Amino acid sequence: MPLQPILSLIKKFLSKEYASGILLFFAASLAMIAENSSLSGFYDSLLATQVEIRIDDFQIAKPLLLWVNDGLMAIFFFHVGLEIKREVLGGKLSELSAVTLPLFGAMGGILVPAGLYAFINLDDPAALQGWAIPTATDIAFALGVLGLLGKRVPTGLKVFLLSLAVIDDLCAILIIAFFYTSSLGISSLIVASIMICLLYLLNRMKVTSLVPYFFVGLILWASVLKSGIHATLAGVVIAMFIPYIKRPDSDINMLEEIEHDLKDTVYLFILPFFAFVNSGVYLSELSVDSLLRPIPLGIMAGLIVGKQLGILSFCWLAVKSGFASMPDDINWKQLYGVSLICGIGFTMSVFISSLAFETGVISTMEDDRIGIIVGSLLSGIAGYFFLRFSNNKKNN
Numbered sequence: 001m002p003l004q005p006i007l008s009l010i011k012k013f014l015s016k017e018y019a020s021g022i023l024l025f026f027a028a029s030l031a032m033i034a035e036n037s038s039l040s041g042f043y044d045s046l047l048a049t050q051v052e053i054r055i056d057d058f059q060i061a062k063p064l065l066l067w068v069n070d071g072l073m074a075i076f077f078f079h080v081g082l083e084i085k086r087e088v089l090g091g092k093l094s095e096l097s098a099v100t101l102p103l104f105g106a107m108g109g110i111l112v113p114a115g116l117y118a119f120i121n122l123d124d125p126a127a128l129q130g131w132a133i134p135t136a137t138d139i140a141f142a143l144g145v146l147g148l149l150g151k152r153v154p155t156g157l158k159v160f161l162l163s164l165a166v167i168d169d170l171c172a173i174l175i176i177a178f179f180y181t182s183s184l185g186i187s188s189l190i191v192a193s194i195m196i197c198l199l200y201l202l203n204r205m206k207v208t209s210l211v212p213y214f215f216v217g218l219i220l221w222a223s224v225l226k227s228g229i230h231a232t233l234a235g236v237v238i239a240m241f242i243p244y245i246k247r248p249d250s251d252i253n254m255l256e257e258i259e260h261d262l263k264d265t266v267y268l269f270i271l272p273f274f275a276f277v278n279s280g281v282y283l284s285e286l287s288v289d290s291l292l293r294p295i296p297l298g299i300m301a302g303l304i305v306g307k308q309l310g311i312l313s314f315c316w317l318a319v320k321s322g323f324a325s326m327p328d329d330i331n332w333k334q335l336y337g338v339s340l341i342c343g344i345g346f347t348m349s350v351f352i353s354s355l356a357f358e359t360g361v362i363s364t365m366e367d368d369r370i371g372i373i374v375g376s377l378l379s380g381i382a383g384y385f386f387l388r389f390s391n392n393k394k395n396n
Contacts, residue, residue, distance in 0.1 A: 020267035021144020024346065027272040028279035028373070035280035043280055060222065068277050069354055072270045074221055074235040079266045080169045081239025082259040089244050092163045100324040101315055102163035108314025109164070109342055110135040110171055113306030117298035127295050130356040130368060132175050134302025134375065136348030139165040140267055141376065142341050145384050152387060156327035157334050164311070164342065172348055173236050180355040181229050188227035192234075195220035199241035208247045208254050213238065230355060271347055278350045281369045290367075291374065299349070299371030303379050307343040312336055337387035343379025346372060 013019055034043040052061040062070065087093040113134040121127040142161060146153050198216045207213075217238040225231035244255045291297065315335060318324040326335075353368040 014264070014268060016147060018144035018147030020140040020271065021142075021147070023268060023272040024138075024140055024144075024275045027275040028346070031276045031279040032281055032283060036283050040280075040282075047277055047280070058222075060225065065277050068274055069351065070225060070231040071221075073274060073351060074232045075262070076235070076266050076270050076274075077173070077232040078217075078235030078239050079259060079262045080173070081236035082242060082255055082262075084166055084170055084236075085239060085242070085244065086255055086259060087163075087166050092159060093166060097325075098159075099163060099167075101318055101326070102160055103167055104314040104318035104324060105160075105311040105339075106164050106167040106171060108310030108312075109137065109168065109307050109339075110310070112310030112313075113302030116306040117302045120298035120301060121294045124294060127298075130295060130299070130353060132172075132179065133349050133353045133356060133368060133372065134299050134306060134345060135168075135175070136172055136345040136352060137165050137168045137307070137342045138344045138346040138348060138376065139169070140271055141344040141346055141380060145341050145344070145380050146338075146387075148384065149387055154329040154334070156329040157338055160327065160330065160335070161338050161341070164338075168342075169348070172352065173233065176230055176352070176355060177233055180352070185227045188223045189229075191223040192220055192227060192229075195223065196237060196241075199238065203241040203243055206243055206245060208243060208245065210254075210258065213242065232351075274347065275350070278354065279369065279373070281373065286370065290370065293367055295367040296371030296374070299368060300375040300378075303343040303345050303349070303372070303375030304382075307345075307379065308336065308339040311339040311342055333390045334387065337383050337390060339383075340379055340386055341383030343383070344376045345379075346376045349376070 031043070034040065047063060047065040049064045050061060051064055051067050052059065054060075084093075093099045114131050117134050118128060118131045121130070139162075142165065143158075146158060146161065195216050199213065199220070202212055202216070217234070220238060221231055221234040224234040242255045242258060244253065246253050247257075291300070312332075312335065315324070316332075319326055326332075349372045350369065353372065357368065
C-alpha cells in the first residue's frame with residue numbers, strides 16, 4: 001500500500017475530536033500489556049531510567065517516570081492555565097449566567113465522590129490521602145466519548161461538559177496546591193517569587209515575544225520543583241501571565257495562539273505518554289476481592305456513583321432553587337448521560353494518585369490504578385450507551 005494514503009488516513013484520524021481519547025486508551029492498554037508480558041523488565045527499566053540535568057552545583061536528577069509527571073505534565077498544566085484564562089476573559093466562563101450550572105455540577109462532582117471515598121477508607125489514615133483521586137474528570141476521554149456520539153450530542157451539552165471540565169481542572173489545581181504540597185524550601189521559594197515578579201513585569205509591559213516568558217518560566221519551574229510545591233503548578237502560574245492581547249501588526253491573540261499551537265502536542269503526545277508510563281498495572285492477581293479492597297472500591301464508588309450523583313443532584317438543586325437555568329437544547333436525560341461520562345477520571349485521577357501516595361507510606365500502585373481504570377472504563381461505557389440509546393425529546 002502506498003505511503004501517502006496511509007499518512008492521509010493518520011492525519012484525518014488525528015484531526016478528529018475523539019483521537020486523543022483513543023490514543024489515551026491505546027497507550028494505557030499498551031502499558032498493561034507490557035507490564036503483564038515478557039516486556040515487563042524492559043518497561044520497568046524504562047521508567048526507572050535516570051535522567052539528570054546539572055549546572056555547576058544545581059542538579060535535577062530523577063527517573064524518567066518523574067520527568068514525565070513533573071516536567072511534561074507542567075506543560076499540560078500550562079495549557080490548562082491558558083484555557084482557563086481564555087474562558088474567564090472571553091469564553092464560556094466570562095458570563096455568570098452561563099457558568100452557574102456547570103459550577104454547581106463541578107462542585108457536586110467533587111464533594112460527593114470525595115465523601116464516598118473518605119467514608120469507605122475512614123479507618124485508614126494513609127489511604128485517606130487519596131480522597132481527591134475520584135474528584136477528577138478527564139476532558140480528553142470525555143470529549144472522545146461525546147465525539148463518538150456525533151450529532152446525537154447537542155451543542156449545549158458539549159458546552160456544559162467543557163465548562164464543567166475547565167472548572168474541574170481549576171479545582172484540581174487548587175487541591176494540588178493546598179493538599180499535596182510537602183515541606184517548603186525557603187530559598188527556592190524566594191527565587192520562584194522573583195520569577196513571578198518578572199512575569200508580572202513582562203505582562204504589564206505587554207511583551208508579546210514568547211522567549212522571555214520561556215526562560216523566566218523555566219527558572220520558575222526549576223525553583224518550584226526544588227521548593228516542595230509540585231512543579232506542575234508553575235505551568236499554571238506562567239499561563240496566568242501570558243498576555244491576552246494581539247501581537248503588533250497581527251490579528252492573532254498571543255494567548256490563543258500559544259494555546260492552539262500546544263493543543264496537539266498536549267493531547268496527542270504528552271497525555272498518551274503520561275498514560276503509558278503510569279498505567280503499567282500487574283493484572284495476574286486481579287479478582288473481585290482485589291476490587292473490593294478499600295482504596296479501589298472507594299475510587300470506583302467515587303467515579304461511577306459519586307460523579308453522577310453529585311453532578312446531577314447539584315444541578316437539579318441549582319435549577320429548582322432558581323440559581324441556574326437549563327440550556328434550551330438539552331434535557332435531564334442528556335445531563336445525566338454527561339454526568340456518567342464525567343466519571344472518566346483517568347489522566348487527572350492517575351496524576352493525583354501519584355501525589356497522594358508518592359511518599360510510599362502504603363503500597364497502593366496496583367490498588368489505585370486498578371480502581372481508576374475500572375471506574376473510568378465503566379463510567380465511559382455507561383455514559384456512551386445511555387446517550388446513544390436515550391431519546392432526544394425534551395424531558396424536563
